[in-house]
Every structure is written in C-alpha cells, then in structure tokens.
Amino acid sequence: MAGKGTPGTALLAKQKVPHTLHSYEHDPRSASYGLEAAEALGLAAERVFKTLLAEVDGSLTVGIVPVTAQLDLKALAAAVGGKKARMAEVAAAERATGYVAGGISPLGQRKRLPTVLDSSAVGFTTLFCSAGRRGLEVELAPDDLVRLTSAVVAEIAAR
Structure with a gap:
C-alpha cells in the first residue's frame, strides 16, 4: 500500500498491531463519509465507526461511535467525568488531530486526547475506522483500538 501511510498506520506498524487496510474511491459529494465507506467496502454499517x-x-475529547448513530454528548461528558459537551469546531479538530475532517483517525493523532469508544464495538471481533485519510479504513480488534488510544469504553451512541 505504497503512498497510503498516515500517522495512524505508522502507529499500528510500530506497535505491531494486527490490522488490515481497506481503500475505496472516495466521492467528495458524499453526504456521509462513514456510510460511504460501509457501502463501498460491502460492510455492515454497525461495524464501521466514525471519529x-x-x-x-472546554477540553477536546474524542468520541468513536458507529456511523449509523449520533454522538450522545451528555453520555460522552459523563464518560470522561465532565459536565457539558458540545461538538468541536472543525478547524480545532483538524488542528488537534493533524487529520482532515472526514478522515480523522482515532489513531496517531497529533495530540493525545481523552478518548471514548462506544460499548457496541466490543461485540465485534474487528471493527473499521478511518486510517487517517478519506477513502482509507483500517480494520482492527476493538481491544487494540482501546489499548492504543487509552480509550474508555462507554455507551455514547444515540441510536
């Protein structure tokens, strides 16, 4: 996969974490990057997670939820011991992670941020999330994602 490297894929390689990269042709007109990935790769959308x-x-926090769900901001705040949450500005998210919106990976972010993975993830042998570029997904075990991001597992998806 020459030319496909991202900070997230570099972290996976450095830590020797078993994973598989899946690429697809991204359509810039797509309304939902996550649903586009699920459809393009022929996956059940519940196994594809968005970051x-x-x-x-006031502090940036990462929430990882299925592409079929919304992020429950109250639940996210509670999971990290906070009171109030609101979606971050796109520019702030891109600055903190080093990734472009629509391709933000939970792995290899520029700043180590508190991270919460929705509890539905642990029901899968592997899950899919952005590898750090639109059109590039990584498949890995939920336990490996939790370990690499120091994530808390909690019910944060509003379905």
Missing part, C-alpha cells in the same frame, strides 16, 4: 471531536468542559 468525532467534542469539547467537554
């Missing part, structure tokens, strides 16, 4: 950034009590 969202929110401000919890």
